[in-house]
Amino acid sequence: MDLSFSEQDEAYRQKLRDWIAGNKDLATRTMKGIDDKGDRNPIQAMRDWQRHLYEAGYVGMSWPKAYGGYECSLTEQVIVNEELARAHLPPTINTIGLTIVAPTLIQHGNEDQKKEHLKRILRGDDIWCQGFSEPGAGSDLASLRTAAVVEDDQFVVTGQKVWTSVGPIADRCVLLVRTDKDAPKREGITYLLVDMKSEGITVQPLRNAGGGSHFSEVFFDEVKVPRGNMVGELHGGWAIARSTLDNERSGLSGVVALENNFKKLLELVEAGTRSGKPALEDPQTLNQIAQYWIEIEGLRYLGYRTLSEQLKGQKPGPQASVGKLFSSKLRQAMAKSALEIAGPYAALTKKSPHVLNRGRWVAGFFDSLGYSIGGGTSEIMHNVIAERVLELPRSVED
Ligand SMILES: Cc1cc2nc3c(=O)[nH]c(=O)nc-3n(C[C@H](O)[C@H](O)[C@H](O)COP(=O)(O)OP(=O)(O)OC[C@H]3O[C@@H](n4cnc5c(N)ncnc54)[C@H](O)[C@@H]3O)c2cc1C
Missing domain, CATH: 2.40.110.10 (Butyryl-CoA Dehydrogenase, subunit A, domain 2)
Structure with a gap:
C-alpha cells in the first residue's frame, strides 16, 4: 500500500488550486443560487456548476474516455475531492449519479446504457x-x-x-x-x-x-x-444492488467534510467556556478534541487504503462499511460536543444577531443523525463487517 502523493500529484493539486482561485466568483454566484443565465434558480445553478467543473476536467477523471471520463488516476480524483471541500466550494449536485449509479453502470450496464447515461451524469444533465x-x-x-x-x-x-x-x-x-x-x-x-x-x-x-x-x-x-x-x-438484480451499496458506503466516510467540521468545532472550543472556565482549559474537552482528530486521521488512512486497492483494480467491497460506520459515529459525537460547548446559543437561527456559525450546529446535529441510517444502519454495518469482512458465522439464516 502506497499512501504518499507523488510530485506529479502535487503539481496537479497546484493546478487545481489555481483553477479554484480563478473561479471564486462563479462559486459565490452558485452558492447564491444564480444560474448561468443570471436567473435565481438554485437547482439549475448547481447543474451549471457541475458542468463547469466537468468541462474543466474535475469530474469523472478516473472514468473511461469512451464514456466522457478523463482516465486520470483515482489519486487525482481524491485530490479534487479534498481541494474542493477544503475551499468550501459548492459540491456536485448529482452525487447519487456520480458515486452510486455510474460505477454500477460501468461495472454491470450494457454498451447502450453506458453511452446513454454516463456523460449526462458527469455533466449534471440528469440528476x-x-x-x-x-x-x-x-x-x-x-x-x-x-x-x-x-x-x-x-x-x-x-x-x-x-x-x-x-x-x-x-x-x-x-x-x-x-x-x-x-x-x-x-x-x-x-x-x-x-x-x-x-x-x-x-x-x-x-x-x-x-x-x-x-x-x-x-x-x-x-x-x-x-x-x-x-x-x-x-x-438477477440482487448482486447488482449489493455492488451499488458497496459503492455507496465507500463514498460515505467524507473525511474532508469531517475535517471542516472539526475546524469549526475547534474555533468554538477556542471561544467557548465550560463550567465557567475557558473550554481550552478543560482537560475533558481537550481529550475529546484530540480523540476526534485521531479518529479523523484513522479514517483518512482507511480511505487511502481503499483508494490504493481501487488503483490496483479492486472494487470497493464490504470493508467500505467500516469507514461508513466510524464516520457516522464521529460526525454525531462532534455535533453533540458542539451543542454542549455552544450551550443555548446553538439553538439560535440565522435570524438572530447572536447566532453561532450561521446556525450550523443545531442543523448539523439533526443532519448527523441520518448518517447512521442512510446507506444502511450502524447495526447493519456491524453485521456486514462481522459476516463479510471478518467471516464470522451468520447469526440468523434467512
Ligand atoms: C438521510 C437518509 C437518506 C436516505 N436515502 C435513501 C435513498 O436515497 N434511497 C433509498 O432507497 N433509501 C434511502 N434511505 C433509507 C435507508 O436506507 C433506510 O432507512 C435504512 O436502510 C434502514 O431501513 P428502515 O428505515 O426501514 O429501518 P429498519 O430496517 O426497520 O430498522 C429499524 C431498526 O432495526 C435495526 N435492525 C434491522 N434489522 C436488523 C438486523 N438484522 N440486525 C440488527 N439490527 C437490525 C436497524 O438497525 C434499526 O435500528 C435513507 C435514509 C436516510 C436516513
Whole structure:
C-alpha cells in the first residue's frame, strides 16, 4: 500500500488550486443560487456548476474516455475531492449519479446504457435518485414488494419507495423491483433504470427533523419501463444492488467534510467556556478534541487504503462499511460536543444577531443523525463487517 502523493500529484493539486482561485466568483454566484443565465434558480445553478467543473476536467477523471471520463488516476480524483471541500466550494449536485449509479453502470450496464447515461451524469444533465427502500424493506432490503410484470418489451411497475433522497428534483432513478414473487427473495429481484417523468410516478416530499425535505416517498402506478432499461439479467438484480451499496458506503466516510467540521468545532472550543472556565482549559474537552482528530486521521488512512486497492483494480467491497460506520459515529459525537460547548446559543437561527456559525450546529446535529441510517444502519454495518469482512458465522439464516 502506497499512501504518499507523488510530485506529479502535487503539481496537479497546484493546478487545481489555481483553477479554484480563478473561479471564486462563479462559486459565490452558485452558492447564491444564480444560474448561468443570471436567473435565481438554485437547482439549475448547481447543474451549471457541475458542468463547469466537468468541462474543466474535475469530474469523472478516473472514468473511461469512451464514456466522457478523463482516465486520470483515482489519486487525482481524491485530490479534487479534498481541494474542493477544503475551499468550501459548492459540491456536485448529482452525487447519487456520480458515486452510486455510474460505477454500477460501468461495472454491470450494457454498451447502450453506458453511452446513454454516463456523460449526462458527469455533466449534471440528469440528476439520479436511488429507489431501493420501501415501507417494510429497509435493512431487510430483499423483502421489497414493488412489483414489475413483464409485458412484451416492457415492465409495468406498481408499488412504493420511501426515503428517496433528491426524489423531488430527480430526472432518473435506479429502481429495485420484484419480478418473481415465488422465487427465494434474493432471486426474484430485477434492477431497472427509470425516467422519473414517466406517467404514473408521483413524488411526495418528506420533511426531516432539521426542516429540510430532500427526501421523499415515490409511488408507482402501472409505470411502463422499456425492457432495454434493465441492468443485468431478469431476476438477477440482487448482486447488482449489493455492488451499488458497496459503492455507496465507500463514498460515505467524507473525511474532508469531517475535517471542516472539526475546524469549526475547534474555533468554538477556542471561544467557548465550560463550567465557567475557558473550554481550552478543560482537560475533558481537550481529550475529546484530540480523540476526534485521531479518529479523523484513522479514517483518512482507511480511505487511502481503499483508494490504493481501487488503483490496483479492486472494487470497493464490504470493508467500505467500516469507514461508513466510524464516520457516522464521529460526525454525531462532534455535533453533540458542539451543542454542549455552544450551550443555548446553538439553538439560535440565522435570524438572530447572536447566532453561532450561521446556525450550523443545531442543523448539523439533526443532519448527523441520518448518517447512521442512510446507506444502511450502524447495526447493519456491524453485521456486514462481522459476516463479510471478518467471516464470522451468520447469526440468523434467512
Ligand atoms: C438521510 C437518509 C437518506 C436516505 N436515502 C435513501 C435513498 O436515497 N434511497 C433509498 O432507497 N433509501 C434511502 N434511505 C433509507 C435507508 O436506507 C433506510 O432507512 C435504512 O436502510 C434502514 O431501513 P428502515 O428505515 O426501514 O429501518 P429498519 O430496517 O426497520 O430498522 C429499524 C431498526 O432495526 C435495526 N435492525 C434491522 N434489522 C436488523 C438486523 N438484522 N440486525 C440488527 N439490527 C437490525 C436497524 O438497525 C434499526 O435500528 C435513507 C435514509 C436516510 C436516513
